[in-house]
Amino acid sequence: MTHTNGNSRNVLHGLWALTNRELKKWYKAPAVFILTLIQPVIWLGLLGNALNLGSLVGSSSFMVPPQLITNLQLTPNQIAGLQTFFGGLGDTILQSTFGTTSYISFMAVGMIAFTALFTTMFSGMSVVWDRRLGFLNKVLSTPVSRAVIILSKVFSATLRSMFQASIILLIAIPLGFKVGLAFTPLSILGIYAFLFLICVGLSSLFIAINIRSTRIETPMAVMNLLNLPLTFASSAFFPIDRMPPWLQAVANINPLSYTINGMRQLLINDTIDFSALALQYAYVGIFAAVLTTIGIVLSWRYLNK
Amino acid sequence: MVEDVIRVEGLSKTFNHSLKAVDHISFSVKQGEIFGFLGPNGAGKTTTINMLITILKPTEGKATILGSDIANESNEVRSSIGLVPQEYTADDDLTGIENILLCADLYGIPREVSKKRALELLQLVELIEFKDKKVQTYSGGMRRRLELACGLVNRPKVLFLDEPTLGLDVQTRTATWNYIKTLKNEYGMTLFMTTHYLEEADSLCDRIAIIDHGKIIVIGTPTELKDSLGGDIITLSIQKDTDITSLIQKITHVKEVKKENGGYVIKSENGEVTAPLIIEALRKNGHVVTRLSLTKPTLNEVYLQYTGKSMRDAADESREAGMAQRMMVRRAAH
Numbered sequence: 064m065t066h067t068n069g070n071s072r073n074v075l076h077g078l079w080a081l082t083n084r085e086l087k088k089w090y091k092a093p094a095v096f097i098l099t100l101i102q103p104v105i106w107l108g109l110l111g112n113a114l115n116l117g118s119l120v121g122s123s124s125f126m127v128p129p130q131l132i133t134n135l136q137l138t139p140n141q142i143a144g145l146q147t148f149f150g151g152l153g154d155t156i157l158q159s160t161f162g163t164t165s166y167i168s169f170m171a172v173g174m175i176a177f178t179a180l181f182t183t184m185f186s187g188m189s190v191v192w193d194r195r196l197g198f199l200n201k202v203l204s205t206p207v208s209r210a211v212i213i214l215s216k217v218f219s220a221t222l223r224s225m226f227q228a229s230i231i232l233l234i235a236i237p238l239g240f241k242v243g244l245a246f247t248p249l250s251i252l253g254i255y256a257f258l259f260l261i262c263v264g265l266s267s268l269f270i271a272i273n274i275r276s277t278r279i280e281t282p283m284a285v286m287n288l289l290n291l292p293l294t295f296a297s298s299a300f301f302p303i304d305r306m307p308p309w310l311q312a313v314a315n316i317n318p319l320s321y322t323i324n325g326m327r328q329l330l331i332n333d334t335i336d337f338s339a340l341a342l343q344y345a346y347v348g349i350f351a352a353v354l355t356t357i358g359i360v361l362s363w364r365y366l367n368k
Numbered sequence: 369m370v371e372d373v374i375r376v377e378g379l380s381k382t383f384n385h386s387l388k389a390v391d392h393i394s395f396s397v398k399q400g401e402i403f404g405f406l407g408p409n410g411a412g413k414t415t416t417i418n419m420l421i422t423i424l425k426p427t428e429g430k431a432t433i434l435g436s437d438i439a440n441e442s443n444e445v446r447s448s449i450g451l452v453p454q455e456y457t458a459d460d461d462l463t464g465i466e467n468i469l470l471c472a473d474l475y476g477i478p479r480e481v482s483k484k485r486a487l488e489l490l491q492l493v494e495l496i497e498f499k500d501k502k503v504q505t506y507s508g509g510m511r512r513r514l515e516l517a518c519g520l521v522n523r524p525k526v527l528f529l530d531e532p533t534l535g536l537d538v539q540t541r542t543a544t545w546n547y548i549k550t551l552k553n554e555y556g557m558t559l560f561m562t563t564h565y566l567e568e569a570d571s572l573c574d575r576i577a578i579i580d581h582g583k584i585i586v587i588g589t590p591t592e593l594k595d596s597l598g599g600d601i602i603t604l605s606i607q608k609d610t611d612i613t614s615l616i617q618k619i620t621h622v623k624e625v626k627k628e629n630g631g632y633v634i635k636s637e638n639g640e641v642t643a644p645l646i647i648e649a650l651r652k653n654g655h656v657v658t659r660l661s662l663t664k665p666t667l668n669e670v671y672l673q674y675t676g677k678s679m680r681d682a683a684d685e686s687r688e689a690g691m692a693q694r695m696m697v698r699r700a701a702h
Contacts, residue, residue, distance in 0.1 A: 073476075080473030087466070091462070196456075197453045198459075200418070200451075200453060201451060201471075201518075204423055204451045205471075206443050206447050207474045367424060
């Protein structure tokens with residue numbers, strides 16, 4: 064009796080099957096799917112409006128003090144002039160601080176990165192789940208390559224993040240999102256390229272951290288530890304050059320900053336500094352390549368029992 | 369031709385340089401056999417299976433499956449084996465057929481082939497009418513059958529079953545075993561299984577290895593193992609209080625006679641044949657037998673004899689531990 068499976072295997076066989084499994088678990092569970100859609104709405108609505116830094120210096124928030132009006136005996140024309148002048152000054156400050164006069168636009172891009180960070184963190188958790196539920200053992204006993212097991216988690220997290228990013232942008236439009244003058248349809252592709260790279264890098268990182276853990280508490284602790292520092296020590300919600308120097312130092316090595324700055328250039332800025340953009344792509348690209356390599360190498364050694 | 373499908377020589381696994389989970393075990397499994405691994409909790413059963421299915425590297429020793437080395441030719445091994453794990457590994461959110469197709473994809477089986485196989489397997493394990501239902505609606509027995517179907521999708525030559533009927537009720541267990549036997553005959557596979565259920569091992573396995581503290585204590589067919597205890601046990605009482613020990617000892621097959629509590633305990637091969645001979649001999653000598661019973665040794669006694677523990681205690685303990693763990697995992701998952 065001959066043993067024929069009729070298998071025509073290549074190195075990456077099973078990659079799509081495993082990626083698709085993760086994606087199906089997401090979009091076939093309506094509750095999870097709807098929650099991942101609602102989450103960015105809440106964040107945008109909440110942070111974008113409650114923490115609206117733009118309203119502090121925006122044109123609508125400037126009022127000529129009544130004392131000034133009585134002391135200088137200003138005419139209504141003069142008052143209106145002052146209001147316009149200082150209002151314009153506010154917009155100039157906004158423009159120079161955030162690169163746009165609309166804080167919600169600034170914020171929305173940060174939100175995309177924040178969501179990407181959040182979604183990729185869960186890929187670390189799913190490794191632990193698969194290990195605990197015995198699914199990982201089952202997969203390990205098949206001829207699927209170890210690297211493919213890791214890559215499938217990376218890609219599913221990446222695809223999910225990219226989908227969520229699109230939702231955030233669509234939601235941000237009615238909330239007042241404005242694209243910059245430099246925006247072209249090609250920028251959309253550029254955004255997805257950034258997202259792809261950062262998500263691949265981040266999910267590889269979180270998988271590598273959790274590759275040996277059997278307790279679900281470990282990835283949760285890691286998430287809690289890294290989530291907020293990574294977000295706030297980046298340009299997600301506040302420009303780096305207005306931070307204290309020590310925080311600047313952290314933010315300047317944070318790959319999230321490069322991703323966010325790059326995406327802002329493409330989406331909301333009026334001019335694009337192409338050398339800066341190239342640096343941003345390179346930084347995030349190297350981050351992704353290094354972390355993926357580490358993830359794959361670790362999977363050869365440590366994914367087994 | 370009978371060939372060794374699994375050959376294990378001096379296989380060992382030491383964790384953290386000190387804990388010897390598996391200690392130089394050697395055995396072989398023949399083509400078409402059902403080979404059972406019996407042992408208490410922590411005896412090394414699962415560690416052995418994990419090494420054989422190539423997800424755990426042995427510290428020492430060597431094992432081949434269909435001639436391929438588990439350490440150096442793991443991809444060949446992986447292609448020719450199937451696994452039915454202890455846990456329910458099928459995805460709750462996917463349907464039955466999606467789960468089988470996923471397994472097939474992991475073996476790189478082309479879709480045209482895997483679709484046909486999936487339907488055929490679902491038919492065999494009688495899940496065909498539930499194939500498009502999500503697995504979360506399945507009962508425990510249905511999930512087991514689905515695991516079985518998943519484990520068979522690559523037409524394995526050797527199927528590993530790790531406690532395949534753990535936590536199932538008696539009827540479902542019997543049904544599951546009927547499926548396993550049907551599938552084994554259908555595909556001509558060799559089966560390697562671990563179980564805590566002694567009756568199952570007794571009625572299903574062609575050969576059994578009892579393992580304890582990482583060492584194989586004894587290997588043999590269930591009958592051999594039971595016979596190794598010295599055969600069947602006949603207890604009898606007679607009316608008069610005279611010593612008949614020497615009389616009984618002369619009868620063929622009788623191995624040992626002991627006087628206990630006013631009666632006699634006789635160890636003998638072929639108890640069914642010996643008992644009438646004893647009665648006959650005693651009657652000829654004028655004795656009247658008032659009471660006689662015949663006990664065939666069970667694997668439980670074998671197990672007790674070799675490990676010093678009752679299998680039932682070990683089984684209950686491990687079943688509870690297993691259930692508790694599973695329940696925790698399930699609860700956390702929802």
